[in-house]
Structures are given as structure tokens and as C-alpha cells.
Amino acid sequence: MESIRVFAGDCTVHFEGSRDRTQRGRVVVVVKPDRTVLVHDVSGYQPVAWLTRADSLTVESGPGSFGLVAHAGEQVLTVESNDVTGRAEYPASEAGIPVGSHPKTGEPLVRTNGAVVGLDSGTEFRLPAGATVLDETCDDCGLPLMRTERGATFEVCIDRQCDPLDDRVKDRFDGEWSCPDCDSPMRIIRRSGRLLAGCDAYPECETAFSVPAGVVVDDCECGLPVFETERGRRCLDSTCEFA
Template identity: 75%
Template sequence: MSETIRVFAGDCTTTFEGARARTQRGRVAVVVKPDRTTLVHDADGYQPVAWLTRPDSLTVETDEGGFGLVARAGEQVLRVVSHESSGWVEYPVTEAGVPVGSHPDTGEPLVRAGGDVRGLDSDVRYSLPAGATVLDETCESCGLPKIRAEAGDAFEICLDRSCESLDDAVRERFDGEWTCPDCGSPLRIIRRGGRLLAGCDAYPDCETAFAIPAGVVVDDCACGLPVFETARGRRCLDATCERFEG
């Protein structure tokens, strides 16, 4: 869901108290972001003449005579007082991301920002598996973009986990494929504590479990477990394996 950004403009005196203390006056635009970050811009260049990032507190007062802002972060204080106001406005804003298509039901743009794909006009959000890429193809069932995720193999599945589950795909491919090095029981694909694991079928008598890394199986380790090719290089399924020769 979008938040709002506020913009104030006018003839203002800006006072900053702190390590870079100074007082300036001019016709400026003051931008206040949803996280309270306050930036004062004049006519020159891209850098603000004064700013305070994510202050602990922010007070904004407006009336017919103009506006005033006070932002505080520890010993730092940013004050902006208008002498003549050109006005103030409020606009909806979202986190900017890489466009990855549109929502098939609402038509709203979808963007990838960090580890999520989000809708620009709603609170729609789909979390991505580690290392996943969003594809140009769309799901035949729901119309959302498909993703490519690596978890032992490369899987192309729907962005919406309720439509196609990465867990199910990995389970179908690897459940029981590997053997517990401690007791010889099959390793089952499970999700525990928010992580996808290969856990011993003898649990709780045997508590052996390994987090499945984002990568594909390319070889066998001397310990009997698979070797994964990941973004950081090759590694055994057991990240602490002493027999792995990378």
C-alpha cells in the first residue's frame, strides 16, 4: 500500500544544529518522506542544503501564515520556518522497483523491490525465494509472472506460492533422495522455522537437518551428501562438512 510524501515550498529560514551547524535562507522546497526523512532543496545541484535522515521525531505545523518543521535525531535538530509560503501538497508514494508486469486481476503494475514483488496500488505482496529471478512468462493458471528458483534443481513456478509451491516442487524432486549421514534414514524435504530443509525421517530420535541452499546439485560429496553449485561457489549440503573438497 502506498504511503505519502509531503512537499512544502516558500521563502524559508533553515537552521541546522549539530556537527554541520548553519543557518540559511532562500526559496526552497522541503521534502518529507514517509520515514520522516527531511530534505531541504534549493536551486542548485542534486544534494540538499540541509537534511536529517529518519529522525526520531518530526513536528509539522501549518496555518494560513505558512508552515514550520522541526526534526530531531539525538543532538541534531533541523528547523525550517517559512516567511512566505508558496504552499504545500501531499502525494502517494511507494518504494521504487524493477517492473515485472501487471496483476492479472487488478491491472496494477507489479515491481520487484528487494526480496518481494509488490503491487503499486495495493498491499499485494509476494515474497521471493532466495536468489529467484522473475521471468517474462506468465502462469497459465492465474496469469501472474513465473519465477525461476534454484533449490537443488532449477524450478520454474508461479510467483504466487498458493498457486504453485516451491516446497512441493522440491519435495517431489528430492524427498527421500538423500540419506542421513548420522543414522542412514532417508532425508525428507520439510519446512521448519521458515526454512526449507532436508531433515532426517527418524526425527525426533535423530535431529539431523540441513538447510537447502539456493543452487543446483552438481556432484556428490565424499560424505555421501550432494554438492551444490551456488552463487558463492560449490558447497556440500552440510555446510560444516569436513570431507568436502571444494
């Protein structure tokens, strides 16, 4: 679990960059794991000084003092304590939409950018693009189900080891279409992290297409399926001249 460090006290803050400035006051300094530094005073939500995702960060903390230097390109943020009020370190995680709890650990599960994450352990379940996490849970493991579209609509466990989406798509569409270049069956495969419809004659024929997030609604003039996606209709072959 990553942590956020917090320092408080009478500090001198110096910023070099687009507008050089030096400030002093009793402030709270927040240091995030991604090397973002925020300096807050008594008013408002806006920090009086900050540096986002610094290229380098040095923090020195002694019995009665602390200081830091953060660099991001040509910008430099320096904080020096004159009088220390307090310091602490707290476990932290991304904040997301609550989607239930882990059936084994009981820890809260939240949906963040592209994943469902356990708040206490950091356990992560990556979600396919466009997936919706459901209120229903998996009958086998108790984790939440997700709904996703890959040629058809599938409801599967968020744990791909428990109920692999690839297997569902393969059961439904493996051999369903023919290669437009050699007429061999198209197989559902995963290659380089992508779910593909690839020619069964590989490596003699290297034709392969990414399976988009959407459902099959029609046949294209080229013989491949047409998908309805968030951006409209498209052929499995995104470069198809008939699409």
C-alpha cells in the same frame, strides 16, 4: 498506500550536528514515510539540508505556516516557514524494475528489493534469494513466473499460494538423501521461515540443513549432495569437513 508530503516556501532551516548551520531561502521540503527529510533549493541534485530516517519527526501545518523538527541521535533538523507557497501529499511507493501488470487489477508490477510489488495496492509477493522474474506468466493466475534454484532449477508462480516452491522441491528431493547422523531419510520441510532438509527421525534426531540457492552437481564424501552456488561448490552441510 504510503505518501510523501511536500512543502514549499520561504523557510529558515537550522541543522545541529557535525556542522551547525542556518540557511534561509525559497525551498522545497520533502518528507518521506521513513522519516527522511530533504530540503532542496534551486540548484543541483544535492539537498541543502537533510536527515535520513530520523528517530523522531514532528510536523506542524497550519493555514498559513508549516514547520518540522527531526531528530537522529545528536543531529537535529529544524524547518520553519516564513511564507508558504504550497503544500501537497502524494501517494508513493518503492521504484523498481517493471515486470508486467496484475492480471486482476491491471496495476503495474515492479520488482524491488526481494519482492514484486503492485504500485497501486502495495500487494507484495516475496521472492526467494537469487530468483529471476521471467517474461512468461502463470497459466493458472496470470502473474509472472520466476526461475529459482533449490537443488534443481524450478519455474514457478511468484504467488507462493498459487504454485508453492516448497511443494516442487519436496516432490523432487523429499527422501532423496539420508541423515549423516542416523541414516534416516531427509525430508524437505519449512521451519522458522527456512527451507530445510530435516531428519525424518525428528525430534529424536534434530539434524537439519538449509537448502541453498543452487543446483545439485555431485555427491560429497559425507554422503550428502554438493551444490553449485554463486559462491562456488558447497556441501548441503556447510560445516562439512570434506567440503
